[in-house]
Amino acid sequence: MPELRPDALTGRLVLLAPGRSSRPHTTAAVAAAGEVTPPSCPFCGGHERETPPEVARTGDGPPDGPGWRVRVVPNLYPIVGGPEAGSGATGAHEVIVLSPDHGAAFGDLDDDQAAEVLTVLRDRARVHADAGRAHVQLLVNHGRGAGASIAHPHAQLLALDFVPPTVAVAAERFASTGTDLVLDDQAEAIVAGTGVIVGTEVRAWCPLGSVSPFEVRIAALGGGANIESATDGQILGAAIALRDVLRALSRALDDPPYNVVVHNATARPRAGGSGPPFHWWIEVVPRIGVVAGFELGTGVLVNTVDPETAAQRLRELLDLETE
Numbered sequence: 001m002p003e004l005r006p007d008a009l010t011g012r013l014v015l016l017a018p019g020r021s022s023r024p025h026t027t028a029a030v031a032a033a034g035e036v037t038p039p040s041c042p043f044c045g046g047h048e049r050e051t052p053p054e055v056a057r058t059g060d061g062p063p064d065g066p067g068w069r070v071r072v073v074p075n076l077y078p079i080v081g082g083p084e085a086g087s088g089a090t091g092a093h094e095v096i097v098l099s100p101d102h103g104a105a106f107g108d109l110d111d112d113q114a115a116e117v118l119t120v121l122r123d124r125a126r127v128h129a130d131a132g133r134a135h136v137q138l139l140v141n142h143g144r145g146a147g148a149s150i151a152h153p154h155a156q157l158l159a160l161d162f163v164p165p166t167v168a169v170a171a172e173r174f175a176s177t178g179t180d181l182v183l184d185d186q187a188e189a190i191v192a193g194t195g196v197i198v199g200t201e202v203r204a205w206c207p208l209g210s211v212s213p214f215e216v217r218i219a220a221l222g223g224g225a226n227i228e229s230a231t232d233g234q235i236l237g238a239a240i241a242l243r244d245v246l247r248a249l250s251r252a253l254d255d256p257p258y259n260v261v262v263h264n265a266t267a268r269p270r271a272g273g274s275g276p277p278f279h280w281w282i283e284v285v286p287r288i289g290v291v292a293g294f295e296l297g298t299g300v301l302v303n304t305v306d307p308e309t310a311a312q313r314l315r316e317l318l319d320l321e322t323e
């Protein structure tokens with residue numbers, strides 16, 4: 001039976017219609033098909049000279065030489081920033097290469113590497129917040145179906161000189177309700193049985209208002225408004241939860257394309273006070289649904305896998321891996 005569900009955290013409206021699809025997991029080849037795999041991948045270890053000069057790295061070795069573990073370079077084709085940027089489009093667009101290994105997605109990283117990647121993302125966000133940018137967006141596009149043009153696993157940072165509408169609206173929603181919508185959403189999910197990882201510091205859950213199959217949200221319980229201010233412990237917990245969720249998703253859906261989005265409050269220098277009420281959180285969206293005519297016409301999204309089913313499957317896979 002279809003069911004209409006509002007999502008208080010995002011303001012979206014979803015029609016859950018599990019009867020529409022008995023086989024939603026049919027995108028096995030989508031992630032790989034048509035992906036650009038250059039004969040000489042610029043993100044692989046040993047190919048450092050094929051990117052613009054790096055702006056940060058962890059690990060060993062000289063700048064723009066091998067030996068690194070995580071490497072940050074300017075995006076060669078920036079959405080914002082660069083010398084030619086016009087008014088409003090100034091800022092920075094960076095690529096964070098997750099590891100020198102071409103085949104290691106975030107879900108394949110060990111604990112140390114996963115934590116190192118998220119630490120680098122937080123630290124780069126700090127650099128741009130401290131430089132006075134208006135907003136820092138962190139994301140991962142995995143697979144061509146999710147917008148990745150280079151197959152080698154990488155994250156991206158966009159430091160903007162304006163506040164995007166979605167960020168402004170999210171802040172207003174927090175302010176007007178006077179409650180922590182992230183923790184409310186998580187608590188509601190756990191009561192309803194759609195918790196996925198229910199730790200004491202970091203939790204992952206399938207939101208009751210999931211707009212796409214196997215959508216997962218992750219938050220550190222003590223997280224503040226900005227990932228820039230996250231503690232090392234919160235970063236470690238969030239990184240391992242994200243890695244575990246992505247690994248389980250890869251097995252549940254046969255390596256689907258996905259987006260990881262860090263929802264973050266507007267940036268401010270860390271000395272700049274507490275800022276607006278917000279709670280940074282991570283959204284994971286496998287791109288196996290299709291936005292078609294009904295969705296374009298109504299703005300209401302249709303999800304064919306209810307979050308109860310998705311959460312149960314992910315919990316089963318997580319349990320299998322810890323045995």
Ligand SMILES: [Zn+2]
Pocket residue numbers: 041042043044045101102152
């Ligand atoms: Zn590569």
